[in-house]
Amino acid sequence: MYICGEFERILSTLDKKVKTFTPREIEVLQYFSEGYSVAETASKTFLSPHTVVAHRRKMMAKAECQTIGQMLKYAREHNLI
Structure with missing residues (x-):
């Protein structure tokens, strides 16, 4: 089966598609990137700490990351923050 080069390129980029984040997730991520803790982020965003942890x-699940450091690296590489 032959697949033209352009179609093959499109297929390969689908696998690398950047996951979409909600505006609130990006806001929380920004606070984490500035070094704020869960409690501090919760206070600044008027959310409960449990909600911040849920975000x-x-x-991290969307970006397939295991640590917050990996998450921040992913966010910087994809210009999310």
């Missing part, structure tokens, strides 16, 4: 968990 962090969802973002």
Whole structure:
């Protein structure tokens, strides 16, 4: 089966597609990138700490990261923050 070069390029970029983050997730991510803790981020965003942790968990799952350091690297590489 022959696949033209352009179609092959498109298929390969689909695998590397940047996951979308909600505006609130990006806001939380920005605070983490500035070194704020979960409690400090919760206070600044008027969210409960449990909600901040839930946002962090969802973002890390979307980006397939295991640590917050990996998450921040992903965010910087994809110009999310």
